[in-house]
Amino acid sequence: MDAVIAFTSGSPSPTRFYSSASPSLRGPHSLSVCGPWRGRGRPLRALRHRSQAQAPAAAAGAAEVSHHDVVVVGAGIVGLAIARHLLLHTSLSVAIADAAVPCSGATGAGQGYIWMSHRRPGSDTWELALRSKQLWEELAAEVDGQGGGGARERLGWMRTGSLLVGRSSEELDTLEEMTKVLSQAGIHAEFLSASSLHALEPALSVGKDGGAMFLPQDCQIDAFQAVSLIEKTNNSYSSEGRYREFYNDPAMSLIRSEVTGTVEAVQTSKNILYGRKAFVIASGAWTRSLLHSFLEPALTLDIPVKPRKGHLLVLEKFDKVKLNHALMEVGYIGHHIAKPNSTHMASESSEDELGALSVSMTATIDTKGNLVLGSSREFKGFSREVDRSVVQCIWERAGEFFPAMKNVSFDIDQNTQIRIGHRPYMPDGKPVIDFIPDMPNILIATGHEGNGLTLALGTAEMVTDMILGNPGKVSHSPFSIKHRFSDLFVSNTV
Secondary structure, eight states: EEEEEEEEEEEEEEEEEESOOOOOOOOTTTTOOOOGGGGSOOOOOOOOEEEHHHHHHHHHHHOOOEEEEEEEEESSSSHHHHHHHHHHHOOOOOEEESSSOOOOOGGGOOEEEETTTOOOTTTTTTHHHHHHHHHHHHHHHHHHHHOOHHHHHHHHOBBOOOEEEEOSSSHHHHHHHHHHHHHHHOOOOEEHHHHHHHOTTTTTOOOOEEEEEEETEEEEEHHHHHHHHHHHHTTTTTTGGGEEEEEEOEEEEEEEEEOOOOOOEESSSEEEEEEEEEEEEEGGGHHHHHHHHHHTEEEEEHHHHHHHHEEEEEEETSSSOHHHSSSEEEEGGOOOOOOOTTTTOOSSSSHHHOOOOOEEEEEOOOTTOEEEEEEEEEOOOOOOOOOOOOOOHHHHHHHTOOGGGGSSSOTTTTSSEEEEEEEEEOTSSEEEEETTTTEEEOOOOOEEGGGHHHHHHHHHHHHHHHHTTTTOOOOOOOGHHHHGGGGGGEOOOO
């Protein structure tokens, strides 16, 4: 089931709502915020031996013991996709555990891009993005072939094409060069002048010096619909005894064999989940603190993933701006700082310390006809508060590209949803997908930041191949731990 936290104008306290579809709130004065439940912030106990872990739980009579081949910690899009790929392509059994429920973190707060337009051929993530997009295309074709509304209805799948837009001659030069590079890499990319762009998107204004790069094959999905479909697939294996899910049940510690020292199980708040073959930590922005609690004192591994907070603004049935494609300003690539006079911004000098706000225009229309505007990025820890000044900044930034919006009175409390998520940010801009050194049955898959939806299926395939020891279709070496964090290990005697 999906969940949201809803804040109404009359009460600041969060209330849970569950639904089998996208949790859109239809009340006229509501803000809905997708994010984690209270269990996320709970202190976690460190790795323990079997007798230490089971004795207190057995005495309390609270823990259920179950056995699986693979245990996945984290039910975001990456964790769910890993479970799906294992179930579809192996005979292994899978359990998945999470402190919350699917779509309550970064997954549910995403805009749904399956894009190549803002990627660079030859970069470390290029091949993974290509493969993952191919897998999404194959899934959409499969769903279309099943009928029942097809991929649009069941995935929120739309081949909108992407427009990366610029408004200055410098940005136009960048877009022209990007078009050439992507075309040489085999991607269908077109460079558009301001007049050609206006013909495609009459509501958009980029000035006489502006233009765009157009990728007609880019797509978007709806995260809630995609997760619902993946969950349905996963749960179809429950009757065979190959799949179980444990939601609202945070992981507390790892259990180690007293004989071999090998990790044997994950203890959650309610269960002990044994894994015969592997454990996958796919807990997004929470991975760093989770690993610290899991691995001390046996091993300290500091994966520098951190939460990067983002707001998205969803305007229900907004008819003042008509879009034919999905759009993003070229400044999004560098997460440029936007500073409208009406909005206070922190200093740019120390984004990590001061939480400087980066806002770039993104705009899509979802399958329900809602206008989705973004996006913001800032370091605010795990803050769950709606920052109205950030929402106002997103609105004003969009107004610089869509003149019709400047004539609209914006009321944040009227027919508006605010999505908040914490992207798992990595300083080098690429995920970590690797086994922990000296712990060969513990694999990490995190740090996708804003690319979790795009890269999920490719990551799932890669993780499955790594667990099976198969050669992968895409090399995982760019995402390894040893080549990037070797100086962050401190090994102790176990």
